[in-house]
Amino acid sequence: FSPGLPPAPPPPPFEPHVMILARQMVGLGFRGPEGIGYLGELGPRTLSLIETHFDWIVSRGAEVVAGLIYNFLGMLHELEKIPQLSAYKSNQAKLCGRLMNRTQIHWRGAGRDVIRALIRVRHISPLDEVWRDTVEADGGNVLSSALLKATEKRVLVARVSPCMVWEIMQMFKRVHMGQQGRHQKRYSQKFFRTDASECLRADLVRFICGAYHPSNRVIASTLLPRWAQLGWLYATVKSNRSRIEIMQAVVWDFYFFQRADKVMNIEPA
Numbered sequence: 462f463s464p465g466l467p468p469a470p471p472p473p474p475f476e477p478h479v480m481i482l483a484r485q486m487v488g489l490g491f492r493g494p495e496g497i498g499y500l501g502e503l504g505p506r507t508l509s510l511i512e513t514h515f516d517w518i519v520s521r522g523a524e525v526v527a528g529l530i531y532n533f534l535g536m537l538h539e540l541e542k543i544p545q546l547s548a549y550k551s552n553q554a555k556l557c558g559r560l561m562n563r564t565q566i567h568w569r570g571a572g573r574d575v576i577r578a579l580i581r582v583r584h585i586s587p588l589d590e591v592w593r594d595t596v597e598a599d600g601g602n603v604l605s606s607a608l609l610k611a612t613e614k615r616v617l618v619a620r621v622s623p624c625m626v627w628e629i630m631q632m633f634k635r636v637h638m639g640q641q642g643r644h645q646k647r648y649s650q651k652f653f654r655t656d657a658s659e660c661l662r663a664d665l666v667r668f669i670c671g672a673y674h675p676s677n678r679v680i681a682s683t684l685l686p687r688w689a690q691l692g693w694l695y696a697t698v699k700s701n702r703s704r705i706e707i708m709q710a711v712v713w714d715f716y717f718f719q720r721a722d723k724v725m726n727i728e729p730a
Contacts, residue, residue, distance in 0.1 A: 479507075479510070479511065479518070479525065479529060480528055480529065480532070480619060481623075482503070482507045482510070483507065483528075483529060483533075483619065484532065484621070484622050484623060485622060486500055486503060486504060486507070486536060487532070487536070487539075487620060487621065487622040487625070488539070488622055488625070488652055488658060489503070490539060490540070490542075490543045490546065491542075491543075491654070491655050491657055491658035491661075492654075497543060497545055497546065500543075500546065500549075501545070504536075504546070504549045504553070505549055505552065508549075508552055508553060508556055511529075511556065512556065515559075515560075518560075519560070519563050519564055522564075522567055523567040523568075523570065523571060524615075526560065526564045526568060526571075527567055527568055527571035527572075527575065527613075527615075527616050528615055528616050528618075528619035529560070529619070530557065530560060530561055530564070530568045530575060531568075531571070531574065531575050531578055531616050531617075531619045531620055532619040532620055533553060533556070533557040533560070534557065534578035534579055534581070534582055534588075535578055535619075537550060537553060537557065537582045537588075538578070538581050538582055538660055539660060539661070540553065541582075541585075542657035542660065543657070554586065554587065554588060555587065557588065558586075558587035558588055558590070558591055561588075562591065569595065569603060569606075569607045570606075570607070570610065571607075571610075571612065571613070571616050572607075572610050572611055572613060572616055573608045573609070573611065573612055573713065573714075573717055574612040574616065574671070574713070575607070575612070575616070576607050577667075577709070577710075577713060578620075579591065579592055579595070580592070581706070595607075608716075608717045609717050609719060611671065611714065611719075611722045611723065611726060612667070614671065614672040617667055617671045617672045618668060620667070620668070621664060621665055621668045624651075624652075625661075625665065626668070628648055628651070629665065629669070629690070630673070632645075632685055632690070633673065633675070633684065633685055633687075633690075634684070636684070636685045637683045637684055637685065638684070638685055638686065638689060641685050641690075641693070645690075645693050649697065656699055656700060659698055659699060659700055659703035660703060660706070662694045662703060662706070662707050663703070663706040663707050663709070665694065666691055666694055666707055666710040666711055667710050667713065669687050669690055669691065670687070670710070670711070670713075670714060670727075670729055671714070671726050673687065674723065674725040675687070686729070687728070688729040690729075691707075691711055691729055691730070694707055695707050695708065695711070711730045712730055714726040714727050714730070
């Protein structure tokens with residue numbers, strides 16, 4: 462730039478663009494044929510974008526990698542229920558495996574929920590090798606250390622779409638206990654209208670437990686408490702597998718709770 466002129470502003474960060482695309486795809490394939498069509502177009506394009514900027518993303522470290530991997534692992538769990546997109550699922554698994562192999566130090570230190578997400582899809586190649594390497598690394602100490610670390614909010618939010626977050630937060634902030642029935646019914650009709658979409662519930666539970674911590678004033682009020690939302694998500698699920706996943710998500714922080722962890726992570730459970 463010319464002397465005397467202020468420097469040009471830095472380019473907009475790439476991370477939000479990547480995560481916005483990734484989060485918009487959460488649950489998209491469960492919105493009927495039109496949603497599957499959108500996911501079939503948006504998904505491969507997003508993978509191509511990440512492939513193009515792969516080295517740059519790796520260089521950004523945990524601030525980008527952790528949330529992206531958590532999102533990818535959850536998306537693979539979704540894609541198992543959408544056979545029409547098997548080719549996209551295979552490509553995403555390969556890219557996810559490549560990213561995890563290049564950034565082990567970042568995602569292994571991102572918190573216990575990345576491990577939870579990996580466990581669900583550890584049977585998919587090449588993630589089976591990633592899981593085996595993680596279990597065997599340093600005699601199991603790497604896995605233990607990962608499980609003992611609480612997951613940050615910026616990672617947990619990666620598996621909940623912006624619309625899902627906005628509407629669940631509106632219930633927490635505006636709906637009083639005893640008045641939640643119609644709001645929960647509308648939420649279910651919008652985001653959980655198919656049996657396959659029930660796999661989204663466990664990740665929403667993890668967001669509620671680890672990312673939304675109400676103040677003492679809110680807890681003491683008549684506003685809808687977190688435990689009531691967890692009870693609703695568990696009680697209205699249909700499949701046994703999803704019920705187990707939800708219960709695991711509810712008590713996930715209990716298993717590995719440390720004195721330094723936030724007690725609000727386990728309060729709703």
